[in-house]
Amino acid sequence: MRSGLLTLLSLAVPATAGELSLSSPIDCDLNGPCYIQQYVDHDPSKGASDFACSGLSYDGHKGTDFALPSYDMIDDGVDVLASATGVVAGLRDGIEDVRFSRDRAAALKGRECGNGVVLRHPDGWETQYCHLRQGSVTVVRGQTVQKGDVLGEVGMSGRAEFPHVHLSVRHKGAVIDPFDPDGTITCGAVETDTLWTDLPPYRAGGIVNIGTSGAVPDFSDIRANTVMGPDESSDALVIYAFLFGTQKGDVIHLVLEGPDETVIKKDIQLERSQAQSFRAIGKKRGRKNWPKGDYTGTATLLRQDQIIDSQSLSLSLP
Numbered sequence: 001m002r003s004g005l006l007t008l009l010s011l012a013v014p015a016t017a018g019e020l021s022l023s024s025p026i027d028c029d030l031n032g033p034c035y036i037q038q039y040v041d042h043d044p045s046k047g048a049s050d051f052a053c054s055g056l057s058y059d060g061h062k063g064t065d066f067a068l069p070s071y072d073m074i075d076d077g078v079d080v081l082a083s084a085t086g087v088v089a090g091l092r093d094g095i096e097d098v099r100f101s102r103d104r105a106a107a108l109k110g111r112e113c114g115n116g117v118v119l120r121h122p123d124g125w126e127t128q129y130c131h132l133r134q135g136s137v138t139v140v141r142g143q144t145v146q147k148g149d150v151l152g153e154v155g156m157s158g159r160a161e162f163p164h165v166h167l168s169v170r171h172k173g174a175v176i177d178p179f180d181p182d183g184t185i186t187c188g189a190v191e192t193d194t195l196w197t198d199l200p201p202y203r204a205g206g207i208v209n210i211g212t213s214g215a216v217p218d219f220s221d222i223r224a225n226t227v228m229g230p231d232e233s234s235d236a237l238v239i240y241a242f243l244f245g246t247q248k249g250d251v252i253h254l255v256l257e258g259p260d261e262t263v264i265k266k267d268i269q270l271e272r273s274q275a276q277s278f279r280a281i282g283k284k285r286g287r288k289n290w291p292k293g294d295y296t297g298t299a300t301l302l303r304q305d306q307i308i309d310s311q312s313l314s315l316s317l318p
């Protein structure tokens, strides 16, 4: 029996020859600070499902979104990399990095990809990289690029609501999910037959980042990483968590420990599934300033009582 199995495995190899072998299109750790926000939609109806059925997709999404945690990382310059060796078949640059809103849909019609690059690979394969930073595209049409070469930088051009590179993979014109190229969904199972040379981590939602402030921050400041930290005379001490891919029923546990005692802690149950959201808890200052010293904050995301992500920070009030 054992040799029979081995025969089957060795037969499977020639069948995959001619497939594309992909590496990550983003020069950033996908276990944090970066993350994958959305996968290819496998649901033919109006709903949406990623290959693992965790809802990390939206209706009609034809690629995978590799995200930066905040706008300021666009300015830092995070490289977009060729996922496979190929020839530049198309490109566009010159579109500004502005967060998409519905009133800009008409102006962006036909240019939803923003600044982007299309690579042509052997055997009818194509990869496309979208939403690159304005002015960052470094390749020219007809150029051969090697796997891992820089194509440009991650931005937010075109139809993008957060900074990311959208990777589309096509074979003879058909959309292929690199995490599930044969298209058969097995909910909850980890796919082994993928197009990845090194499989990116699958995170079924998680914490993008956490922070503290002297008042409940605006989501726009959290997205931009411009939230001001608290000081000893702040009106309140607030801890917040920026979340992605959360599901209805998830619990976010937030706690802020002061030098002497717990300042505040709370479990918040999430009442609906959301692609991106944030939650904050805080405590108002009494008559005296906040105690001087070291504080620690922790956010823990739980799903059906299992911890799926956790982040901590330290804060010093001198």
Ligand SMILES: [Zn+2]
Pocket (backbone or CB within 6 Å): 038, 061, 063, 064, 065, 166, 167
């Ligand atoms: Zn996308």
